[in-house]
Amino acid sequence: MIIFILNTPPWVSADPVKQVITTSPSWDSFTNKDGTGLYHEIMALIFPPLGIKVVHKYTNAKRGMYLLKHDQADIYTCRSDVNEFPEFMIARHPMYEGQFHAVFKKSWIKDWQGMSSLAGRKVVWRRGYYNISDFNVNITVMETDSGVSALGQVSLGRGDFYIDDLNLIAESFSQSLFPIDRTAYRIEPVGKRTYHPVFKKSKRGKSIIAIYEAGMEKLRRTGELKKIYQKWHHSYPAYDQP
Numbered sequence: 001m002i003i004f005i006l007n008t009p010p011w012v013s014a015d016p017v018k019q020v021i022t023t024s025p026s027w028d029s030f031t032n033k034d035g036t037g038l039y040h041e042i043m044a045l046i047f048p049p050l051g052i053k054v055v056h057k058y059t060n061a062k063r064g065m066y067l068l069k070h071d072q073a074d075i076y077t078c079r080s081d082v083n084e085f086p087e088f089m090i091a092r093h094p095m096y097e098g099q100f101h102a103v104f105k106k107s108w109i110k111d112w113q114g115m116s117s118l119a120g121r122k123v124v125w126r127r128g129y130y131n132i133s134d135f136n137v138n139i140t141v142m143e144t145d146s147g148v149s150a151l152g153q154v155s156l157g158r159g160d161f162y163i164d165d166l167n168l169i170a171e172s173f174s175q176s177l178f179p180i181d182r183t184a185y186r187i188e189p190v191g192k193r194t195y196h197p198v199f200k201k202s203k204r205g206k207s208i209i210a211i212y213e214a215g216m217e218k219l220r221r222t223g224e225l226k227k228i229y230q231k232w233h234h235s236y237p238a239y240d241q242p
Helices: 002-006 010-014 038-046 061-069 114-118 147-155 166-174 203-222 224-231
Strands: 019-024 053-058 075-079 088-090 096-105 122-126 140-144 161-165 185-200
Touching: 019 038, 019 061, 038 053, 038 075, 038 203, 038 224, 061 075, 061 088, 061 185, 096 147, 096 166, 114 185, 122 147, 140 147, 147 161, 147 166, 161 166, 185 203, 203 224
Parallel strands: 019 053, 019 075, 122 140, 122 161
Antiparallel strands: 075 185, 088 185, 096 161, 096 185
């Protein structure tokens, strides 16, 4: 413990962290409600070994960021950026790196040309999950409260493409409130990005992000981090070498 204090920024030892509250929706294989999943397991290997308890609050993305802003949570897992939130910061080490995909009716797009096929179209995604800056073509954006709703907009012809992570797309199909013939739809990758835990720009937030960064670096160096990704069948992020 003494070595830890000496090798971390002064603000960590000045105000010891005894518990961190993480928050996010329940995502299959990332934040399962039984406490398992990629994000949960990484947090469990970083904080509890230092005597820091981890408590997770399951909520939607918008509510999760609200809890973080109002000091009712310490970490939101995860977002690709916080450019529109000056009060937040993201960790240098991502927790996930993967492609995001477009779901569309096969009958609408005969000749798929990648992201360029989205030009001039109505694109639907979960509120707060993506930004226009993630796309290099002009699109009209529609935001919904859930993936099920976004998929429904495409199914009803109100939107042309539903954008999401592949795992979440599968979840949206399985949870649809009305029957959807999956064979009538096509799913194609349109981009790739990293997802990072979000922290508040505060004294406490700086303490916690310092612990997280040091913990991720240790797990990366020992090879333990790669084993976690393999266990949950997720691609291992291309972490910068020291």
